[in-house]
Amino acid sequence: MLAGKRILLIVGGGIAAYKTPELVRQLRAAGAGVSVVLTRAGAEFATPLSLSVVAGEAVHEDLFDVSKEAEIGHIQLSRSADLVLVAPATADLMAKMAQGLANDLASTLLLATDTPVLIAPAMNVRMWDHPATQRNLALLKGDGVRLVGPDVGDMACGEHGPGRMTQPEGIVAACADLLADGPLRGKRVLVTSGPTHEPIDPVRYIANRSSGAQGTAIARALAGLGAEVVFVTGPADVPPPDGVQVVRVETAREMLEAVQAALPVDAGVFAAAVADWRVARAATSKMKKEAGGLPSLEFAENPDILKTVSRMESGRPGLVVGFAAETDDVIAHATAKRDRKGCDWIVANDVSPATGIMGGSENAVHLITGAGVEDWPRMGKDLVARRLADRIATALGAG
Template structure:
């Protein structure tokens, strides 16, 4: 189903809030109409300071609602009527203030009252300064909203109107339409279970110190969101990272390679697809000290390390395996050669390889992947990890059903 088909005939309330990114709402409204959606626009008073209601009225083809206590609209309880009319409520841009008020269940303007009154799904596309986005209050608010089933689309990273750089930019209208279209239709993985590992593992040396790596977990979490959007039941086994759990995803927190192995083993036989995205430690200290190791003036500290169990190999070595297994290869050089060798050695169905190093791969918001499978390969160019995850998930779905079709023919 194409993007236009998935949104055709959908009744969407577009909420616009007080953000400099409100100007993008004009393009968003136009693109949603091009996709066949029927729209009504609701603006907060703050949004009307950035873009006029007349602009969005012209583009949507309907009067724009701004005031909660509008004598004409409220004679028919306008916010209740809109709440019942909507198939979806999409708030773009969603400011930090609006996110906070939605979390508290406040209803002092038309948009927040409408959200409180609707039984339809709600999606919001945040837009704010990067410091506001990363503030713990904002992240806590988003975690609460996600737990209530609200879908969060974006944000992107890059230049901001304040002159700073970082995460918090509103996604481009085309990206928002694509994301909403994926949410609006039954996914291709409906009825399937997807198991994903993400983030680093920490191998303890003593109660204070550990051996770890620079993995942020962002790619694995983005894949979990993409799999959930595709309709799957998603189990995300996460190493020690500070990232919000994607909406509708079951999260299992672990710390060590052994704990991650145990969690994967417990779920692998019940899953249809396993995506091994975590950066699991290859070695772990042979002995963990009960107390903190004290620094001495002259002595060297020598750690004896022993190999950890390879998680993905332990899965693919199981007899009569029906699981579709995707691995990752993070390399500093000879990416394609190492990835193909790893795919063959570990008996993977697919492998996604990326370059790591300074400013690449770990702890960044954008990435690129070279994806390989038996008889094929595809380059996924540099893109935000949220978009890259959707592109990779599309490939995984194609190869998953191609494998099943071949085995069942």
């Protein structure tokens, strides 16, 4: 995926830095050459020796290393790379980047480069959610810095939420997407993602456990292959990817309207976990708890977005991909769903509680097409997304 590419990896000072030797190994396995810059704080979690062994070259640490400055210089180090990757990107390092500080080798390289920059944030959830970090992130995005992650999950500190660094295979996939030649350039693709929230009253709603992580990864992978992506998302746990047109919705009916407004497209990927039902008449004020009584809710069926698009007589996308999250008889139920909806492909996965897939960082899917069933091994959601994006590119004659 990265044959002939040169990546400058800057290792920030977070606990996730222990994953960087494996990240370097996977980058090299994908064909990239890797130069490593290790911050002083990063060296507390990953050693120069371990990184130099897997990188196959010396690690850079000191801005004022006379011998290395004489050999290449820090300016040339940043400009000789095809991509600058910051992993982990700590809150401190992101703040330095946003403010243009240059008081060590890593921050100086980041200020001196005109090479594309990709960051993989990793920090405590409270640090990630802090307004200062979000302001810095907005500045970085405005400067053209690209983002992979952070993922949602358990943290070393014992808390749970967004802030985990994306796994090495996901970062490698993001690097490949960013540096791809763009086989989907000129194609327009619609992706739906996340859950929908169906109101009961102004403060309560019906929802599901979808995090939106898989749909977000698919949109990112398609954009990485050069597609113009319209990303229609419900209230997801993860931020939308860079480089896509984002349309935010809450309910199934809003999602259908957004989908119809986005047409025509070359392909549609319907990864959203859309609620099947809604409360027929949502209360306009908060329902009060009455002693000895339970509320009675009347339900109505939500529009079937996948079926509506799949069976359009005109303006139907050339390729319609649905998703089937099942808890039992996965392939049988998903195959029946493909026939019932009229879509071209179904991506089926087992979301029974024992798998940990719903809301997790991995997926194990079966791709069901008119030609049969493909069983994909369990892998990170970013890799599932890249594999599906490659298949879509091939189906559209662009791969």
